[in-house]
Amino acid sequence: MDSLNRHEDYGQELFDETHVLANPIEQFKVWLRDAEAAEIYEPNAFVLGAVNSEGQPTSRTVLLKGISEDGFFFATNYLSRKGSAIEAEARVSATFGWYSMFRQVLIEGRAVKVDSIESDDYFNSRPRDSQIAAWASRQSQPIASRAALEEQFAAAAAKFEGVAVTRPEFWGGYRILPTRIEFWKGRSNRMHDRIVFTRTEIAEGRFGEWSIERLQP
Template identity: 45%
Template sequence: MDIGALRREYTQAGLSKANLAANPFSQFETWFQQANQANIAEVNAMQIATSTAQGKPTLRTVLLKAFDEQGFVFYTNYHSQKAQQITENPQVAALFFWKELERQVEITGRVEKVSTLESLKYFTSRPRGSQLGAWVSAQSSIISSRKLLEAKLEEMKQKFSNGEIPLPDFWGGFRIIPEAVEFWQGRPNRLHDRFEYRRNTEQNSWQIERLSP
């Protein structure tokens, strides 16, 4: 198979600075709504890149669960590999790729934990099975078989059979506070439209620049 011959032209749309929102959160909301309306599967899936203090990177897909002008929120086990790396190095990168719309959004910035109240509010909105799953999985740890997970699940079902499932103290949300957000729109001949919002901390504003493809 000649992988080098695989290619497609991006012809759906263009992107101009005149049509961009003043801040990346409003622009992201517009694109996210359009992606959702296009019935893209797992529209809130984003790749999160983290690294150790020594710069060794890892990458995985998580689900965005909230966003506003404070940042972009996802949830995880606080003992997981990504959480441990975030503790060592809070600088991360995140990427949304909506291929059906020929669009990408890249977010870079620092991460901080959300409040326990915010984590609790989201946790109680989850299906009961997902709540149990948070208690069952010691995320990223080595296990010998799936039977261990299934046995642990039955144990948790019995333990919490008579009431609400509490928020684990080892589980909760992280918020990515962006320092830069890039919006990428595919164009013909690989001459894509790229615009980067970069935070100006002194003026509490966002500077928008077009980037070469």
């Protein structure tokens, strides 16, 4: 396990207040495009943190499927472990780690369910087998065996044979409305650049202006 004893040099690529866009969501798009150009595997994958009803922080990877001026869209099963956690506590975090680029983005905010039209639109854009899988899996619930899971898939496939697969009520999108977005750029000697944007939610869904600060590494 050599990695435990390695000391990587994270380089000198410039990233500072003068190189960052004033709107962090626009800046995020720049870094996501950079990650795509660098051919990072699943550049839109992020670790979603959510606190459950017992106060236990939980995390798992999901895929970012949309970016708008309001925030970051992902889709999942609303009755899953993460769905229950978000139901109990809407405040979540999202961590994008593009390690080979010495970059990470840390997002904090509130997750809201998107409306059914947006969830339908996204569901309808998915491959048919993924749509069937949404029906076939009671995500995060125990199941006796792989065979039992395959049976559930086959049953869902049979149910929709010859017709379009509609979206299950229990499956859809969330949007993370961010109040904090940090851009972290690794630099030599652990003297990393951290540029953080924060804003407050003045009223439900209404946000103040972004302010920007540099943090010590």
